[in-house]
Amino acid sequence: xxxxxxxxxxxxxxxxxxxxxxxxxRLPGGGLAKGLAVTLRTMTRxxxxxxxxxxxxxxxxxxxxVIALFEENCTVCMLCARxxxxxxxxxxxxxxxxxxxxxxxxRTRNILDRFAIDFALCMYCGICIEVCPFxxxxxxxxxxxxxxxxxxxxxxxxxxxxxxxxxxxPQAHDPSAEPPKExxxxxxxxxxxxxxxxxxxxxxxxxxx
Ligand code: SF4
Ligand code: SF4
Numbered sequence: 457x458x459x460x461x462x463x464x465x466x467x468x469x470x471x472x473x474x475x476x477x478x479x480x481x482r483l484p485g486g487g488l489a490k491g492l493a494v495t496l497r498t499m500t501r502x503x504x505x506x507x508x509x510x511x512x513x514x515x516x517x518x519x520x521x522v523i524a525l526f527e528e529n530c531t532v533c534m535l536c537a538r539x540x541x542x543x544x545x546x547x548x549x550x551x552x553x554x555x556x557x558x559x560x561x562x563r564t565r566n567i568l569d570r571f572a573i574d575f576a577l578c579m580y581c582g583i584c585i586e587v588c589p590f591x592x593x594x595x596x597x598x599x600x601x602x603x604x605x606x607x608x609x610x611x612x613x614x615x616x617x618x619x620x621x622x623x624x625x626p627q628a629h630d631p632s633a634e635p636p637k638e639x640x641x642x643x644x645x646x647x648x649x650x651x652x653x654x655x656x657x658x659x660x661x662x663x664x665x
Contacts, residue, residue, distance in 0.1 A: 509600075517624045520580045521599040522611075523573055524619035529592035532566035536584035536593060544577035545584060546570060546610075571613040576606050596622040 483489075506513055515521075537545040548570035556562045585593045596619045603609055611619075629636065 515597050515599075517597060518595065519597040519599070520582060520595050521597045522575070522595075522601060522619050522622075523578070523585065523616065524594045524596045524623050525571055525613055525616035526592050526594065526620055527568060527571070527613055527617055529590045530568055530571065531590055531592075532568050533589065535587050535589065539583050539587045541581065541583065542577045542579055544574040546572040546574070568613065571616065572610050573616060574610045575601070576609040594620065594623045596620075597624065598622045 532547060532549040534547060537543075537547050547568070549566045549568050551564050552567050554563045554565060582595065585595060598619060601609075601611075
């Protein structure tokens with residue numbers, strides 16, 4: 457009648473103890489008694505709060521903290537910037553022509569001038585890392601790069617390169633899994649080389665007249 461079933465917030469489970477506490481809470485000084493009851497009930501439970509930053513959180517090694525760039529692998533294909541749903545990857549480059557060598561043709565290649573990620577916009581979806589065909593982007597579990605100035609959250613390639621030192625090594629393969637394709641290809645190439653007859657060093661001997 458008095459709406460007691462609706463008095464408790466929906467987030468609390470219904471039960472006899474909560475009904476009693478609800479009634480106690482409406483008495484004079486009942487709020488204090490109710491608070492003390494909650495304190496008594498929870499003080500014996502294990503604490504789940506962490507004293508960060510004095511105590512560092514125990515994060516899984518593959519946590520998505522920050523994105524690292526291995527610049528040497530980047531071919532400026534622009535795939536990551538095109539696929540990023542937030543458009544928060546900025547890439548600038550120019551072309552450089554390499555002189556012809558050994559009778560070949562001159563070659564052009566892309567030189568990376570700027571690679572930046574705006575972590576104020578990034579939603580840590582990981583699409584850029586997934587789509588990079590040249591293994592140039594990696595997750596690092598580092599997360600302590602908060603800034604007072606939002607502009608500082610745009611990390612240029614030098615800073616993204618520094619994060620590479622914090623990228624954990626790849627996980628070991630499952631012993632019962634198939635060996636990686638690269639390993640199989642390397643073993644085949646090695647076996648092929650072993651079967652090939654050894655060629656004598658130096659120029660080929662001249663034929664007898
Ligand atoms: S993690 Fe997602 S949002 Fe962030 S830069 Fe990569 S693709 Fe863009
Ligand atoms: S997808 Fe990879 S290789 Fe291509 S521009 Fe992005 S980081 Fe560089």
